[in-house]
Amino acid sequence: MKDIRYKQRFENFEKSFLLLKNALDITDPSLVEKAGVIQFFETTFELSWKLMKDYLEYLGYDVKSPRDSIKTSFQIELIKNGSIWLDALMDRNLTAHTYDEAIATEIYEKIKHEYSKLLQSLYREFKDKICLD
Numbered sequence: 001m002k003d004i005r006y007k008q009r010f011e012n013f014e015k016s017f018l019l020l021k022n023a024l025d026i027t028d029p030s031l032v033e034k035a036g037v038i039q040f041f042e043t044t045f046e047l048s049w050k051l052m053k054d055y056l057e058y059l060g061y062d063v064k065s066p067r068d069s070i071k072t073s074f075q076i077e078l079i080k081n082g083s084i085w086l087d088a089l090m091d092r093n094l095t096a097h098t099y100d101e102a103i104a105t106e107i108y109e110k111i112k113h114e115y116s117k118l119l120q121s122l123y124r125e126f127k128d129k130i131c132l133d
Contacts, residue, residue, distance in 0.1 A: 006057075013047040013048060013122075020041055021120075023037045041092070041095070041111045045092045045119070046092070049089070066089055084115075
């Protein structure tokens with residue numbers, strides 16, 4: 001079971017990612033729709049680092065935290081733009097614990113223009129890996 005854990009995690013990541021992607025396609029979103037995007041981002045981001053963690057453990061790495069998962073994934077070139085992933089981690093933590101409309105708007109823009117690209121790249125990477133198995 002351990003050797004397929006990352007594949008199981010990918011299924012949940014994929015569902016969440018596709019919901020986020022659809023939400024980002026809304027033109028001129030309302031405040032509530034932006035809040036939904038942020039919530040989808042939080043969930044998708046949480047699943048993304050856990051997906052990396054499960055895959056790294058499958059490869060034999062010992063990682064304990066989101067930061068470790070991101071750094072090790074960057075070191076083995078599973079992901080690119082490690083610093084932007086770490087920024088996304090900070091913003092995910094910020095949105096999960098506070099609400100400020102100005103911060104929410106700023107993070108929504110980052111999700112739309114930066115973080116969604118990171119998640120899209122991770123999605124493609126794992127979609128290819130799983131299809132090749």
